[in-house]
Amino acid sequence: xxxxxxxxxxxxxxxxxxxxxxxxxxxxxxxxxxxxxxxxxxxxxxxxxxxxxxxxxxxxxxxxxxxxxxxxxxxxxxxxxxxxxxxxxxxxxxxxxxxxxxxxxxxxxxxxxxxxxxxxxxxxxxxxxxxxxxxxxxxxxxxxxxxxxxxxxxxxxxxxxxxxxxxxxxxxxxxxxxxxxxxxxxxxxxxxxxxxxxxxxxxxxxxxxxxxxxxxxxxxxxxxxxxxxxxxxxxxxxxxxxxxxxxxxxxxxxxxxxxxxxxxxxxxxxxxxxxxxxxxxxxxxxxxxxxxxxxxxxxxxxxxxxxxxxxxxxxxxxxxxxxxxxxxxxxxxxxxxxxxxx
Numbered sequence: 001x002x003x004x005x006x007x008x009x010x011x012x013x014x015x016x017x018x019x020x021x022x023x024x025x026x027x028x029x030x031x032x033x034x035x036x037x038x039x040x041x042x043x044x045x046x047x048x049x050x051x052x053x054x055x056x057x058x059x060x061x062x063x064x065x066x067x068x069x070x071x072x073x074x075x076x077x078x079x080x081x082x083x084x085x086x087x088x089x090x091x092x093x094x095x096x097x098x099x100x101x102x103x104x105x106x107x108x109x110x111x112x113x114x115x116x117x118x119x120x121x122x123x124x125x126x127x128x129x130x131x132x133x134x135x136x137x138x139x140x141x142x143x144x145x146x147x148x149x150x151x152x153x154x155x156x157x158x159x160x161x162x163x164x165x166x167x168x169x170x171x172x173x174x175x176x177x178x179x180x181x182x183x184x185x186x187x188x189x190x191x192x193x194x195x196x197x198x199x200x201x202x203x204x205x206x207x208x209x210x211x212x213x214x215x216x217x218x219x220x221x222x223x224x225x226x227x228x229x230x231x232x233x234x235x236x237x238x239x240x241x242x243x244x245x246x247x248x249x250x251x252x253x254x255x256x257x258x259x260x261x262x263x264x265x266x267x268x269x270x271x272x273x274x275x276x277x278x279x280x281x282x283x284x285x286x287x288x289x290x291x292x293x294x295x296x297x298x299x300x301x302x303x304x305x306x307x308x309x310x311x312x313x314x315x316x317x318x319x320x321x322x323x324x325x326x327x328x329x330x331x332x333x334x335x336x337x338x339x340x341x342x
Contacts, residue, residue: 001031001032001095001096001299001300002031002032002033002034002093002094002095002096003022003026003031003032003033003034003094003095003096003097003098003296003299004033004034004035004036004049004089004092004094004096004097004098005019005022005023005033005034005035005036005052005068005097005098005099005100006035006036006039006040006042006043006068006097006098006099006100007019007039007066007068007069007070007100007101007105007124008039008040008070008071008072008073008099008100008101008102008104008105008108009039009070009072009101009102009104009105009124009125010070010072010102010125010126010276011064011065011066011070011276011277012124012125012126012137012138012139012141012142012276012284013064013137013138013141013142013276013277013278013279013280013281013284014124014137014138014141014280014284014285014287014288015065015066015100015124015137015138015288016060016061016063016064016065016066016067017060017061017137017280017284017285017288017289017292018100018122018124018137018288018289018291018292019035019052019057019060019066019067019068019100019292020057020060020061020289020292021288021289021290021291021292021293022098022122022292022295022296023035023052023056023057024054024057025292025293025296025297026296027052027053027054029296029300031296031300032051033051033052034049034050034051034052034092034094035049035050035051035052035056035067035068036048036049036068036097037049037050037068037069038068038069038070038071038073039068039069039070039071039072039073039101039105040071040073040074040075040085040105040108041071041073042068042069042088043075043084043085043088043089044073044075044078044081044084044085044088045084045088046088046091046092047088047089047091047092049092049094061285061289062279062280062285063279064141064276064277064278064279064280065277072104074104074108075108076107076108076111082108082111082112082115085108085112085117086112086115086117089117095118096118096119096120096299096304097109097112097117097118097119097120098119098120098121098122098292098295098296098299099119099120099121099122100121100122100124100137101121101122101124101125102123102124102125102127102129102130102136103125103129103130103324103327105121105124106121106123106130106307106320106323106324107324109121109307109320110305110320110321110323110324113304113305113320114305117304118299118304119304119305119320120295120298120299120303120304120305120306120307120308121295121306121307121308121320121323122137122288122291122292122295122307122308123135123136123137123291123307123308123309123323124136124137124138125137125138125139126138126139126141126142126169126176126275126276127139127169127170127171127172127173127175127176128173128175128176128179128328129172129173129175129327129328129329130323130324130327130328131322131323131324131325131326131327131328132309132311132318132322132323132328133307133309133310133311133318133323134309134310134311134312134313135283135287135309135310137284137287137288137291138276138280138284139175139176139284140280140281140283140284141278141279141280141281141284142169142176142180142275142276143176143179143180143183144281145271145274145275145278146166146168146176146177146179146180146181146183146184146219146271146275147180147183147184148184149166149184149269149271149274150166150180150181150183150184150185150186150217150219151184151185153166153217153269154184154185154215154217157215157216157217158214158215160215160265161214161215161264161265162215162264162265162266162267163205163215163216163217163218163255163258163259163262163264163265163266163267164215164216164217164218164266164267164268164269165218165220165251165254165255165258165266165267165268165269166186166217166218166219166220166251166268166269166270166271167220167221167222167250167251167268167269167270167271167272168180168219168220168221168222168271168275169221169222169271169272169275169276170191170192170221170222170223170224171192171222171223172192172223172327172329173191173192173193173221173223173327173328173329173330174189174190174191174192174193174194174221174224174330174335175328175330176221176275177189177190177191177219177220177221177224178191178330178334178335178338180219181219181338181342182337182338182341184217184219185217186217186218186219186338186342187204187208187213187216187217187218187342188201188204188205188216188217188218188219188342189218189219189220189335189338189339189342190218190219190220190221190224190226190254191220191221191224191330191335192221192223192224192225193329193330193335194330194332194335195224195225195226195227196226196227197226197227197228198226198227198228198229198254198257198261199227199228201218201226201254201258202258202261202262204216205258205262205264206262209262216264218254218258220250220251220254222248222250224250226250226254228257229253229254229257230253230257251268251269251270252268252270254268255267255268287310290315291308291309291310291315292308294308294315294316294317295308298317303317305319305320305321306318306319306320307319307320307323309323
């Protein structure tokens with residue numbers, strides 16, 4: 001069988017581990033494996049793929065990024081986009097496809113499955129907002145980076161009695177902010193699920209001052225809404241309709257507002273794409289390896305329209321439609337763990 005694999009959306013640590021797993025398991029079972037270049041863009045027109053052999057996966061396990069390239073091309077927003085993907089798959093002789101990505105990528109995969117294509121997904125998003133699955137490729141590595149960054153910010157904040165505002169990824173959900181905030185000992189956490197007003201932020205910093213704590217670490221998800229903070233005009237959107245949140249300068253505006261209200265020397269740090277880069281942590285090597293094998297096994301068993309996910313700490317197959325039916329949001333119980341300890 002000729003199996004193709006693609007990576008869509010933003011890069012994340014662990015993608016190459018998944019590609020390696022899919023490829024090696026396919027090859028060692030007698031199947032042919034090809035890589036689709038640059039996500040769904042590689043299945044537009046006549047398609048662009050390259051054959052993958054054992055040599056292609058040398059060193060891939062520990063490498064960040066994606067050896068296949070990626071894009072935010074959205075066939076659902078292109079006239080006859082799904083038809084183009086189906087035609088490209090036929091032209092390239094692709095009998096089955098493994099699509100690795102987040103909500104956007106898997107939404108396209110789900111639509112393809114509805115059209116009868118043989119497609120299996122793998123969950124990838126540093127936002128950790130896919131429904132059902134307890135694991136998403138790249139999230140654990142991103143949390144580790146946020147944690148290390150907060151550790152470093154603590155020392156300079158304490159030395160200069162500063163408030164440090166650290167902006168992390170999280171368009172609609174605050175998983176990265178709250179998990180990184182717990183692990184990194186942040187003092188305040190602002191996330192989309194539980195909006196705060198600027199006055200509440202200032203009051204919490206004033207409370208810490210009264211307790212003799214002369215420095216504070218504020219971690220904020222890039223998509224958080226903060227009442228009382230002067231709004232920034234939205235910028236251009238990508239092919240999936242997402243505003244480029246980096247243009248909001250949220251951390252800088254929040255830092256300016258805190259300094260103005262408290263007279264604290266306040267600095268902003270935006271981690272940005274650092275959170276996506278570098279080598280994956282162990283969990284982002286182990287689970288992509290397990291899920292890649294599960295995806296190929298599903299294809300060989302004739303199962304399609306599913307995503308290899310983690311439920312109950314076990315690899316299992318979940319309908320693609322269920323994976324993208326809703327966003328997984330930070331529950332109040334987890335947020336309270338942060339607030340109780342901060």
